[in-house]
Amino acid sequence: MAATRPFAPLRNLNAKIAAVPMIATVLVVFIGCTLWTVVYSFTSSRSLPTLDFVGIDQYRRLFTTSRWIVSLRNLAIFGILALSFSLVLGFILAALMDQKIRFENTFRTVFLYPHALSFIVTGLVWQWILTPAYGVQKVVRDLGFETFNFPILTDGRFTIYAIVIASLWQGTGLVMALMLAGLRNIDDEIWKAARVDGIPTWRTYLFIIIPMMRPVFATTLVIIAATIVKVYDLVVAMTNGGPGIASEVPAKYVYDFMFSRGNLGQGLAASTIMLTTVLIILVPWALYEYRPRNRTLGVGK
Amino acid sequence: MSLVNPAGPRGRRPRRIGSPTSIMIYGILIVAAVYYLIPLYVMVMTSLKGMPEIRLGNIFSPPVEVTFQPWATAWNSACTGLYCEGIKVGFFNSMKILVPSVIFSIIIASVNGYALSNWRFKGSELFFTALIFGAFIPYQVMLYPLVIITRELGIFGTLTGVIVIHTIFGMPILTLLFRNYFVSLPPELFKAARVDGAGFWRIFLQIMLPMSLPIFVVAVILQVTGIWNDFLFGVIFAGTKNFPMTVQLNNIVNSTQGVKEYNVNMAATILTGAVPLLVYFFSGKYFVRGIAAGAVKG
Numbered sequence: 001m002a003a004t005r006p007f008a009p010l011r012n013l014n015a016k017i018a019a020v021p022m023i024a025t026v027l028v029v030f031i032g033c034t035l036w037t038v039v040y041s042f043t044s045s046r047s048l049p050t051l052d053f054v055g056i057d058q059y060r061r062l063f064t065t066s067r068w069i070v071s072l073r074n075l076a077i078f079g080i081l082a083l084s085f086s087l088v089l090g091f092i093l094a095a096l097m098d099q100k101i102r103f104e105n106t107f108r109t110v111f112l113y114p115h116a117l118s119f120i121v122t123g124l125v126w127q128w129i130l131t132p133a134y135g136v137q138k139v140v141r142d143l144g145f146e147t148f149n150f151p152i153l154t155d156g157r158f159t160i161y162a163i164v165i166a167s168l169w170q171g172t173g174l175v176m177a178l179m180l181a182g183l184r185n186i187d188d189e190i191w192k193a194a195r196v197d198g199i200p201t202w203r204t205y206l207f208i209i210i211p212m213m214r215p216v217f218a219t220t221l222v223i224i225a226a227t228i229v230k231v232y233d234l235v236v237a238m239t240n241g242g243p244g245i246a247s248e249v250p251a252k253y254v255y256d257f258m259f260s261r262g263n264l265g266q267g268l269a270a271s272t273i274m275l276t277t278v279l280i281i282l283v284p285w286a287l288y289e290y291r292p293r294n295r296t297l298g299v300g301k
Numbered sequence: 302m303s304l305v306n307p308a309g310p311r312g313r314r315p316r317r318i319g320s321p322t323s324i325m326i327y328g329i330l331i332v333a334a335v336y337y338l339i340p341l342y343v344m345v346m347t348s349l350k351g352m353p354e355i356r357l358g359n360i361f362s363p364p365v366e367v368t369f370q371p372w373a374t375a376w377n378s379a380c381t382g383l384y385c386e387g388i389k390v391g392f393f394n395s396m397k398i399l400v401p402s403v404i405f406s407i408i409i410a411s412v413n414g415y416a417l418s419n420w421r422f423k424g425s426e427l428f429f430t431a432l433i434f435g436a437f438i439p440y441q442v443m444l445y446p447l448v449i450i451t452r453e454l455g456i457f458g459t460l461t462g463v464i465v466i467h468t469i470f471g472m473p474i475l476t477l478l479f480r481n482y483f484v485s486l487p488p489e490l491f492k493a494a495r496v497d498g499a500g501f502w503r504i505f506l507q508i509m510l511p512m513s514l515p516i517f518v519v520a521v522i523l524q525v526t527g528i529w530n531d532f533l534f535g536v537i538f539a540g541t542k543n544f545p546m547t548v549q550l551n552n553i554v555n556s557t558q559g560v561k562e563y564n565v566n567m568a569a570t571i572l573t574g575a576v577p578l579l580v581y582f583f584s585g586k587y588f589v590r591g592i593a594a595g596a597v598k599g
Contacts, residue, residue, distance in 0.1 A: 030435030
């Protein structure tokens, strides 16, 4: 309910004062800092920012650096796998949870608790479980499969998949919770009608319920994708980018070049690419969500 | 959409336990639950074993001889590479960061959300939309300019610095949370108070606040888990001597010198995860509401 009367500049002054932190955050941090980064990514800044513009040199160097290419490739593998598995598994879990089961709260608690843990804790636990000398590999060998190899953390070709496993453990519960909420919002009449028509449950899900839940899927996808682009702590805790540079990711490239290597230009260019990636995900979704009808933002309705 | 449906599951007909379909449903759910519980189990088991037993046994076997020594070591004397005072240093640092960050961010966001719901002004919706979209910008994009700003303000590498950063980045989600809550309250309340001559702050303090306890609980849970689990802001803005628990934990476990004490590492890991886990187990539906708001921010 908006107060729709016209305002003199000083009317409603308290509300404007209350909004000062928000306005400052938007103008200084979200807009100001972002523009600063984009502008300085075109300079030759090393350990200190300078306004010596060098065009797209930083980007050219970025895309000829093997560590960056590996980072991007890892992000793509991680992103595609984490996104598709968490959506599919999260939806399946939610659909199972929606079958009037007993102990629903217990299952929900179990599926969601990893989401309360930090990426650091998640990464360290999975690092321990997957350590070849003590973890899964040793356990299977002890069972009698002497030649069993599971060098997922030590063989660079597979390390990124280990990070996918850990992130699915941490994040699928969230997808489940969102999907379950979406399922509970589906009108009962739909189910009744489908049953009257004799449509099997799985077909109802596939051809009626899932298409109806498109907004839920779209929103979940954007949320998950935005977190995937930022993945940092998990990698630091689990592999620290190793072995070698095998599990490097863009966010870590940014941090290392900005804060450890004193190569600001590279860090800023890399973070600008991250921003671009997020925009590529975000803009189509925003256009879809804010089609002319312009509904109110968010939850709680 | 609301994640917690008081009506519970609806839809399909109730199933009888024992039918093939229900056996399959429970079977899959139980297998999934076991997968989710294994890491917690492994953490606890490892933390209760001595090192010799870890070297000989496997990570899934329960300890033959239960020892709490690793817990004591983790808390009191584990080494981070800088010093050997245990994870407790990080625990207290995290507390020092957490309490003011939670308080400030919630005060600012609740007042802001209230202004945006009942006292809209020209441009307020525009800034709100910008705020929500800002939440999607990767932090990495804004990090370095923020380092410069906090350094100019003299708060870089201090508790104040990291608290300010948490307050800034908590704003989008918290404002969204409060705004949506206040919008959902009956407008008559607000109108009646206006007619009686109450102003901005009086309506907030005397009418809105007493009605919004649940949403404050959700906000506190959201912020406590979020800030406790933060790593990036802590490592950059807090300064070495204020490193939060997550940073200390990572330094302890991934430090390269010395013999790796896996039992101590796992005890330290559990200790670090304990705060958000306790919050989670005791808050139940409020936690779910919080992550729902956090997730469905579009």
